[in-house]
Amino acid sequence: MAASRLQMEGDDSVLLHITHSNLKSFGADVRFSPQMSVEAVKEKLWKKCGTSVTTMALELYDDSGSKVAVLSDDTRPLGFFSPFDGFRLHIIDLDPSSVTTGGWLEDTSLVEKYTISEEDYAKRTDSFRKFKEKRVSQNPAASEAKTKENFMEDLCANIKVGDRCEVEPGEKRGMVKYVGRAESLGPGYWVGIQYDEPLGKHDGMVKGTRFFECPQLHGGMVRPDKIKVGYYPERDPFEEDEI
16 A cells, blocks of 8 residues: 555644664654654654654655655754655664663663672561561461462453553553463463553563563553553654644
């Protein structure tokens, strides 16, 4: 289907696919108003990828992969460059010390993690282990209660992969990517979410198990009672500023 045919009837905005020079797994479809300045477009993208406005360069490609324009004038409206639905807007991060460089936003194994020896952890009096041991000693019966394997299965009846959803707390929006058991997280049923914004904790892999795939920091696993499915489109942070 030609790019121009993807335009929503009665809507002059354009839906562009976003890619990033440093974040190879980053990809998002974002709707823009042609009246937005290039600077405003960069502001919107900064909130999604972390590349600052002052060190961001933008290139526009058509749906065949050919470069259409370099958006070098921040004062020009986006519509000046004749974008159509389905075109690709490529972000180039010009800052060699940017948070997007080095790959650690996509590969958390590159991030140095704090570790503590078993001996030192056992000596701590404010650890979760000590807290749990204290609770068990105060109420032994509570420790015997087991979460059933079908815990919250009934709440998953109307939740399916591909559904748009909103997650509490925080009214975070995204798409359902997984529904089912996750033994590494605990008994019962879980729902995997790909958030629209980088509000998650992973890329769909949790404790060594791959439940689904999504960009790094966009993934979350929640209990089904924390989500609502329905018409929850991706929010536009600039929608309140438009007339």
